[in-house]
Amino acid sequence: MDRRSGCPINLSVEVLGDRWSLVVLRDIMFGNFRTYGELHGNSLEGIATNILASRLKRLMEEGLVTAAADPNHKQRTIYNLTEMAIALVPVMVQLGAWGAQFLPASPQLSARAVALAQGGPQMADDFMAELRHLHLGAPKPGRSVLAELEAAYQAAAQNP
Amino acid sequence: MDRRSGCPINLSVEVLGDRWSLVVLRDIMFGNFRTYGELHGNSLEGIATNILASRLKRLMEEGLVTAAADPNHKQRTIYNLTEMAIALVPVMVQLGAWGAQFLPASPQLSARAVALAQGGPQMADDFMAELRHLHLGAPKPGRSVLAELEAAYQAAAQNP
DNA sequence: ACAAACTGCTTGTAAACTGCAAGTGGAATG
DNA sequence: CATTCCACTTGCAGTTTACAAGCAGTTTGT
Numbered sequence: 001m002d003r004r005s006g007c008p009i010n011l012s013v014e015v016l017g018d019r020w021s022l023v024v025l026r027d028i029m030f031g032n033f034r035t036y037g038e039l040h041g042n043s044l045e046g047i048a049t050n051i052l053a054s055r056l057k058r059l060m061e062e063g064l065v066t067a068a069a070d071p072n073h074k075q076r077t078i079y080n081l082t083e084m085a086i087a088l089v090p091v092m093v094q095l096g097a098w099g100a101q102f103l104p105a106s107p108q109l110s111a112r113a114v115a116l117a118q119g120g121p122q123m124a125d126d127f128m129a130e131l132r133h134l135h136l137g138a139p140k141p142g143r144s145v146l147a148e149l150e151a152a153y154q155a156a157a158q159n160p
Numbered sequence: 161m162d163r164r165s166g167c168p169i170n171l172s173v174e175v176l177g178d179r180w181s182l183v184v185l186r187d188i189m190f191g192n193f194r195t196y197g198e199l200h201g202n203s204l205e206g207i208a209t210n211i212l213a214s215r216l217k218r219l220m221e222e223g224l225v226t227a228a229a230d231p232n233h234k235q236r237t238i239y240n241l242t243e244m245a246i247a248l249v250p251v252m253v254q255l256g257a258w259g260a261q262f263l264p265a266s267p268q269l270s271a272r273a274v275a276l277a278q279g280g281p282q283m284a285d286d287f288m289a290e291l292r293h294l295h296l297g298a299p300k301p302g303r304s305v306l307a308e309l310e311a312a313y314q315a316a317a318q319n320p
Numbered sequence: 321a322c323a324a325a326c327t328g329c330t331t332g333t334a335a336a337c338t339g340c341a342a343g344t345g346g347a348a349t350g
Numbered sequence: 351c352a353t354t355c356c357a358c359t360t361g362c363a364g365t366t367t368a369c370a371a372g373c374a375g376t377t378t379g380t
Contacts, residue, residue, distance in 0.1 A: 004205040006266030008259030008273045009186045019177050026169045045164040075347050084262045091254040099168030102244045106166030113168045235376050
């Protein structure tokens with residue numbers, strides 16, 4: 001695990017800079033997909049099974065994701081985000097806002113990104129608190145940003 | 161140029177998600193390296209010549225960079241950032257802050273990232289205005305964030 | 321005028337990564 | 351007790367990356 005340089009941006013690129021890592025994290029974060037099957041079955045981009053497996057393994061090695069056993073289903077593994085991954089929320093917000101503004105993003109799929117960008121730092125903080133509840137067992141916060149984002153997406157899907 | 165999906169985060173990953181694109185943009189942005197030779201000669205990570213050439217070509221195709229002739233040197237090409245690339249400053253700020261916090265970044269090289277994160281949105285805006293001056297011919301702003309970042313780096317290099 | 325160095329690449333080759341289809345072995349379901 | 355579910359693994363072809371070397375036009379030094 002020797003790195004090319006100690007520059008923070010380079011290190012971030014070394015961890016996240018490939019065609020799938022951020023997409024998988026996005027699905028866990030915003031889609032709340034927590035198992036291999038959910039991630040594969042709901043993948044908008046059609047991730048291949050071997051890529052998903054290798055990416056989950058690498059994300060665990062890098063400390064972004066942990067695996068937990070499902071008490072109701074011995075075969076199923078539940079993937080949880082770590083604090084390190086939850087701290088990527090601001091990166092996701094900026095990346096989503098940039099893509100929505102400069103790339104040919106679909107209006108419906110942009111609704112979440114736009115809502116999150118307009119919500120400002122407060123909304124990002126509240127979302128991180130919600131993720132800490134869902135993934136790290138922290139107390140349930142009053143606000144559900146996930147529900148708000150889903151509502152924004154549904155509203156955009158209604159009005160074309 | 162058919163995309164995997166219309167999700168803004170996915171589109172951003174398709175454009176920026178590889179091992180070098182963001183690193184090259186970082187060097188143009190924060191190092192103010194403007195030619196092939198400067199980018200190759202000052203590369204902290206030792207980018208290979210063919211990779212640099214192919215990345216610059218791709219960044220031009222994606223609309224992040226434009227090439228201009230150097231009036232003093234017929235052979236030399238000066239690369240300029242577009243507004244689309246300058247709009248990546250907030251992404252860079254968040255990515256740098258994340259890397260500095262969670263990855264084994266060198267304190268000296270983190271100084272710029274930390275200073276930029278602490279400067280908040282105002283500092284990012286001022287930096288974008290400076291980049292518009294350097295790359296797009298906009299009027300020169302009063303504040304030089306580039307100089308402030310260099311000072312922060314020098315200060316960190318002095319006090320180990 | 322002419323050689324040396326500079327500038328921005330291209331080419332060759334090997335290794336690594338990606339994408340697709342198929343298969344595997346155990347667990348739950350009916 | 352056969353079928354489906356689940357989380358992968360394997361094989362293989364194609365693409366991308368890494369490293370080293372080379373190359374043609376430009377500028378610099380004497």
